[in-house]
Structures are given as structure tokens and as C-alpha cells.
Amino acid sequence: MSEYTLINNVRKFRFNCNEMTQQELASKAQVSRQTIVAIEKGKYSPSLELAFKIAQVFNAPLEEVFSYVIHDT
Amino acid sequence: MSYQEKKHITSIFTSLLFTVTYCMYIFQQYQNGTLDKIDSLSYWAYTVIIILSVKIGFNILVQIIFSIFHSLLSKEKQPNLVDELDNLIELKSLKYAFITFMLGFLMAMLSAANGMPMYVMFNLLILSFFAAEIVGPSSQVYYYRKGI
Numbered sequence: 717m718s719e720y721t722l723i724n725n726v727r728k729f730r731f732n733c734n735e736m737t738q739q740e741l742a743s744k745a746q747v748s749r750q751t752i753v754a755i756e757k758g759k760y761s762p763s764l765e766l767a768f769k770i771a772q773v774f775n776a777p778l779e780e781v782f783s784y785v786i787h788d789t
Numbered sequence: 790m791s792y793q794e795k796k797h798i799t800s801i802f803t804s805l806l807f808t809v810t811y812c813m814y815i816f817q818q819y820q821n822g823t824l825d826k827i828d829s830l831s832y833w834a835y836t837v838i839i840i841l842s843v844k845i846g847f848n849i850l851v852q853i854i855f856s857i858f859h860s861l862l863s864k865e866k867q868p869n870l871v872d873e874l875d876n877l878i879e880l881k882s883l884k885y886a887f888i889t890f891m892l893g894f895l896m897a898m899l900s901a902a903n904g905m906p907m908y909v910m911f912n913l914l915i916l917s918f919f920a921a922e923i924v925g926p927s928s929q930v931y932y933y934r935k936g937i
Contacts, residue, residue: 751874759936
């Protein structure tokens with residue numbers, strides 16, 4: 717049986733953007749810092765719109781920031 | 790702990806305080822035998838309206854006091870942004886609060902259908918409202934902590 721997981725590289729991208737803070741990213745993506753924390757920890761899968769917004773902040777393609785991985789269980 | 794979590798925990802404690810106070814009052818009335826004597830529908834309808842109004846007013850007051858204390862003590866601004874995560878969590882918690890109230894409502898109707906006294910039905914309705922007021926914020930705290 718296959719299981720799908722949403723993997724994100726938000727932390728890595730923040731680090732590459734001169735250690736952008738979670739609050740800065742949250743302001744740019746027009747969400748609360750708590751939402752960014754939840755996304756980074758993998759506790760929340762963002763909507764497609766928010767995922768695009770975050771990717772735009774990093775000026776990177778969506779699939780580099782978020783990826784959908786299949787695990788075989 | 791985030792602002793939302795603190796806000797909802799305050800709300801849970803307010804509801805618990807209200808529920809305990811109400812239960813103590815009703816138990817006292819029950820022991821005195823006052824409840825059996827009241828058989829007027831308008832009395833209970835009036836009581837429900839008063840209790841719900843006071844509860845809502847008290848909730849608003851507590852939230853205002855909480856906001857003031859929170860900004861004074863933590864020097865942190867109250868977040869004025871409600872994003873998709875907040876909306877999703879609110880929707881889920883509303884669902885659980887609604888289910889809780891519906892279960893209470895069903896129990897109240899069953900008590901009436903079984904010929905129990907009127908005060909049982911109305912107290913079940915009031916208590917299910919209080920329970921829903923506890924379940925809603927509790928599930929919000931749970932989702933903020935655990936994630937969706």
C-alpha cells in the first residue's frame with residue numbers, strides 16, 4: 717500500500733534567503749507566523765494558493781519548495 | 790504558547806467556571822425541591838435566554854480583559870490577521886461544538902419524550918450549550934498544537 721507525504725523545504729529556502737525570519741516570510745505570504753511554523757514542522761499542508769505564494773516569496777518553482785513523496789508501506 | 794492557544798484556554802476556563810457555578814446552583818435548587826415546583830414553560834424559556842445572554846456577555850468581557858492583560862504582560866501585539874489555518878481550525882472546532890450540542894439536544898428531547906420533568910429537558914439543553922462551549926475551544930487548542 718502506498719502513502720503520500722507532503723515534504724517542504726521552507727526552512728532550507730529561508731536559510732538561503734539570508735536567514736529570513738518566519739515572521740518576514742509570514743508577512744510576505746500574508747499569513748500568521750504560526751501558520752509558517754506549522755508548515756515547516758509538517759503539521760499543516762497549505763492550500764495551493766498559499767503554496768504558490770510561499771514559492772513566489774523565494775522566487776523558486778513550486779515543486780522545489782514543496783514535493784509530494786510516495787512511500788511504500 | 791501562541792496568542793490563539795492562550796485565548797482559547799482562557800475561554801475553556803471561563804466556560805468551566807460557568808458550568809460548575811450553574812451546576813452548583815441547580816443542585817442546590819434540586820435539594821431544596823424548588824425545581825419540582827416550577828412547571829412553567831415561560832419560566833424555563835426566560836431562564837435559558839438570561840443564562841445564554843449572561844454567558845455570551847461574560848465571554849466577551851473575559852476576552853477583552855484577556856487582550857488587555859496579554860498586551861500588557863507579554864508586550865506582544867494581538868494578531869489581527871486570520872489566515873486559512875485559523876479558518877480551517879475554527880471550522881473543525883465548530884463542527885465538534887455543534888455535534889456536542891446536538892447530542893445534548895437529542896438527550897433533552899429523549900428526556901421529554903420519556904415523560905421526565907421539564908427542568909430535566911431545559912437543564913440538559915443548557916448543559917449541552919456549556920459542553921459545546923468547552924469542546925469548541927478545546928478542539929481548537931488541540932489542532933493548534935497537533936496540526937491538521
